[in-house]
Amino acid sequence: MSFSIVTNVASMVAQENLRVNTDFQRQTINRLTSGYRINASGDDAAGLAVANKYRSDVAELSQGVRNANDGISSLQIVDGGLNNISKIMDRLKTLATQSGSTTFTGNRTMVNNEYQALLGEINRQASNIGLVSSGVYNTLIEVYIGGGSSVANAKVQVDLSGTGNRVDATSLGVGTSSVAGGGTTVGNLDLNNVANTFLASSATQVFTFALYDTNAAATTTHAVTVTGGSTAAGSTGSAILSALNTDLASYGISAVTDANGYLAFGGTRAFSVSVAAPSAGNGVKTALTAGADNQGDYRLAATTLTVLAGTEAEVLTFQNASGSAIVTLTGTGSGASVTGAVAAINTGTAATLGVFALVSYSVAGGVALTIESSSDFSMTSYSGTVASKGLYAASGLTAATIADPDSTATTTGNALAAIAALTSAVSTLGLVQGKVGTGQNKLAYSINLAQSQISNFAAAESRIRDADIASEAANLTKAQVLQQASLAAMAQANSAPQAVLALLRG
Numbered sequence: 001m002s003f004s005i006v007t008n009v010a011s012m013v014a015q016e017n018l019r020v021n022t023d024f025q026r027q028t029i030n031r032l033t034s035g036y037r038i039n040a041s042g043d044d045a046a047g048l049a050v051a052n053k054y055r056s057d058v059a060e061l062s063q064g065v066r067n068a069n070d071g072i073s074s075l076q077i078v079d080g081g082l083n084n085i086s087k088i089m090d091r092l093k094t095l096a097t098q099s100g101s102t103t104f105t106g107n108r109t110m111v112n113n114e115y116q117a118l119l120g121e122i123n124r125q126a127s128n129i130g131l132v133s134s135g136v137y138n139t140l141i142e143v144y145i146g147g148g149s150s151v152a153n154a155k156v157q158v159d160l161s162g163t164g165n166r167v168d169a170t171s172l173g174v175g176t177s178s179v180a181g182g183g184t185t186v187g188n189l190d191l192n193n194v195a196n197t198f199l200a201s202s203a204t205q206v207f208t209f210a211l212y213d214t215n216a217a218a219t220t221t222h223a224v225t226v227t228g229g230s231t232a233a234g235s236t237g238s239a240i241l242s243a244l245n246t247d248l249a250s251y252g253i254s255a256v257t258d259a260n261g262y263l264a265f266g267g268t269r270a271f272s273v274s275v276a277a278p279s280a281g282n283g284v285k286t287a288l289t290a291g292a293d294n295q296g297d298y299r300l301a302a303t304t305l306t307v308l309a310g311t312e313a314e315v316l317t318f319q320n321a322s323g324s325a326i327v328t329l330t331g332t333g334s335g336a337s338v339t340g341a342v343a344a345i346n347t348g349t350a351a352t353l354g355v356f357a358l359v360s361y362s363v364a365g366g367v368a369l370t371i372e373s374s375s376d377f378s379m380t381s382y383s384g385t386v387a388s389k390g391l392y393a394a395s396g397l398t399a400a401t402i403a404d405p406d407s408t409a410t411t412t413g414n415a416l417a418a419i420a421a422l423t424s425a426v427s428t429l430g431l432v433q434g435k436v437g438t439g440q441n442k443l444a445y446s447i448n449l450a451q452s453q454i455s456n457f458a459a460a461e462s463r464i465r466d467a468d469i470a471s472e473a474a475n476l477t478k479a480q481v482l483q484q485a486s487l488a489a490m491a492q493a494n495s496a497p498q499a500v501l502a503l504l505r506g
Contacts, residue, residue, distance in 0.1 A: 005497040014490035021486050025479035031467040032476060038465050047464045054461035057147065061450045061457070064145035068156070068443045068450070071143040075158070075440045078137055081129030082433045085167055088118050088125075089429065092174070093422045099179035100415035108415075112180040115418075116322070119169045119177070126168040131160065131432070138166055141439070145446045147453045156446050158439030165432050172425035173250065176354045177418040199228035199235045203280035207244065209273050210370075211251060212346070212356040222251060228280070245420070254420035308335035318349050325349045345371060 030039050038044050038051065095115045099108050123132075130137035141158040148154035159165075169175040199205060207224045226243045228235050235243075244255040308314060308331035316327045327348040329335030334344035338359060345357035357371045 005500050008493060008497060010493035010496060011490060014486055014493045018483065018486035018490055021479060021482040025476065025483055028472050028475045028479050031472045032469065035467055035469075036465055037467040044464075051461045051464040054457045054464075057457045058454050058461070060146035061454045064147065064154075065447055065450050065454070067143050068145055068447045071141070071156070071158075072440055072443045074137070074141075075436050075443070078129045078131065078160075079433065079436050079440070081125055081131075082167065082429065082436060085122055085125055086426070086429055086433070088122055089422060089426055092118055093419065093426075096177075096179045096415045096418040096422060098415075100412045100419055102412055108180050112178055112414075115177075115179045119174065122167070122169045122172070122174075126166065126171075129167075131165060131167045132171075133163075133166060133168075135166070138162075143443060143446075145450055147450055156442050158435070158442065160432070160435060160439075164428075165435065167429060167432055172428055174418065174421045174425050176356075177414070177421050178354075179415040179418050199226065199240070199278055200280040201228045203228040203278050205278040206276040207273055208276070209248075209251070209253065210358050211253075212350070212358050224248065249420060249424045254417050316345070318345075318353055318355050322353050325352050325355075 027043075031037055038048050041048055092115060095111050095118075098104060098106075099111050126132050127135065129135075132138060137160050139161045141160060143156045143158075144154060145156055146154045163171055166172075204225050204227050207226070209222045209224070211220050211222060224244060224247045226235070226240050241255050248254065308329060310331045312331040312335070314329045314335060316329070318325045318327065325348045327345050329341055329344055334340040342357040342359060345355075349355040349357075355371065359370075
């Protein structure tokens with residue numbers, strides 16, 4: 001190897017190694033002071049991509065935990081309201097039970113005033129917690145948690161949508177209930193001697209109810225078929241009562257027998273009933289004197305209603321304990337048809353007074369128009385110059401006040417019907433409470449999973465991104481020694497060319 005003073009190869013090698021050792025020392029110091037193994041993309045490009053994915057998942061799940069806690073808080077607010085409504089229902093049932101006894105000697109009107117006030121409070125609280133039509137919580141609640149393989153899998157859903165999850169008085173089936181006197185009207189549907197057999201074993205008998213649906217603001221029908229039973233002896237009157245009540249409970253209608261043994265129906269909504277002849281056996285008799293309807297029933301065959309025409313008009317005034325309402329039927333509008341008159345009456349009185357009109361199929365040979373309420377009311381008619389048309393004329397009465405034709409209403413009928421409706425309402429409310437409680441549990445479990453995922457994702461990121469401090473401390477010592485050795489060697493390499501002077505001095 002030649003000996004040169006122009007190119008100091010040894011010094012160049014020392015310089016390169018010094019640069020490498022200095023970079024090594026800088027990187028080690030950077031990792032020790034930051035705590036991260038990866039401080040720049042070049043440190044580990046592939047590992048950085050994986051670590052960033054884990055860090056993003058942790059950020060998503062951390063916010064998801066906060067979302068779930070917010071969801072639990074919201075459901076707890078709803079749950080508290082439902083518990084309070086449940087307590088109000090207890091008080092309502094207490095009042096209904098008190099009024100439902102014939103030995104009660106107090107003022108049923110006063111009891112009913114408290115009852116109606118509490119129904120209004122149920123509506124207020126149901127609105128307050130958002131479980132009414134268009135309520136903030138009467139919907140499909142979705143809480144995004146994250147951590148799933150898809151967006152759908154990353155959400156927790158609590159379905160409180162639909163009429164079945166509303167807890168206002170009407171949706172619970174008690175909106176028009178009352179514990180005032182009366183309410184259960186008795187026709188001569190003879191159920192005397194209820195131990196006797198009424199239907200043969202293979203017989204059936206159909207009860208058809210016309211109902212005013214407060215949710216749909218329309219008249220609907222519901223048929224109940226009772227059967228003769230599985231034994232040759234057929235069914236008894238008590239079995240018929242049981243079958244009717246089982247089917248009608250959700251409609252707010254109850255079947256009982258009065259002191260004379262007659263079948264009586266009571267309800268928390270407007271209704272009427274017709275009974276078909278039994279297919280075999282005695283069955284329940286079908287003769288109807290006053291009709292089996294709510295107390296305060298005004299009945300007339302719709303075929304006898306002479307509709308108004310042109311400028312003719314009829315003014316109807318309705319009044320009960322809740323107040324009064326005026327309904328005007330005109331020849332160019334609502335008074336021109338039976339259905340128009342029914343719609344106009346319901347628009348004016350259903351929501352404010354709880355007085356309902358409907359067309360029922362309970363008159364032989366045709367339909368009957370009935371105006372009904374679960375409590376007493378009066379209807380007066382002013383026909384102006386038209387005295388031969390409208391409801392007033394169709395009633396066949398001469399008095400200005402259209403009288404109540406039903407005279408056999410029981411004293412406790414409203415209260416007994418209210419008890420049946422409240423029993424069904426408590427069950428309905430319990431189902432809603434169950435859904436809210438299930439939603440709280442689902443969110444709590446989702447928080448547990450998210451917290452576990454946060455811990456595991458953070459650990460996985462740490463293994464990739466974080467520095468091994470023990471290893472880096474050893475590397476720092478190594479880098480310092482190498483740097484010092486490189487400096488010493490480079491000093492020696494730089495002094496080597498001076499040896500050439502010795503040759504020149506020769």
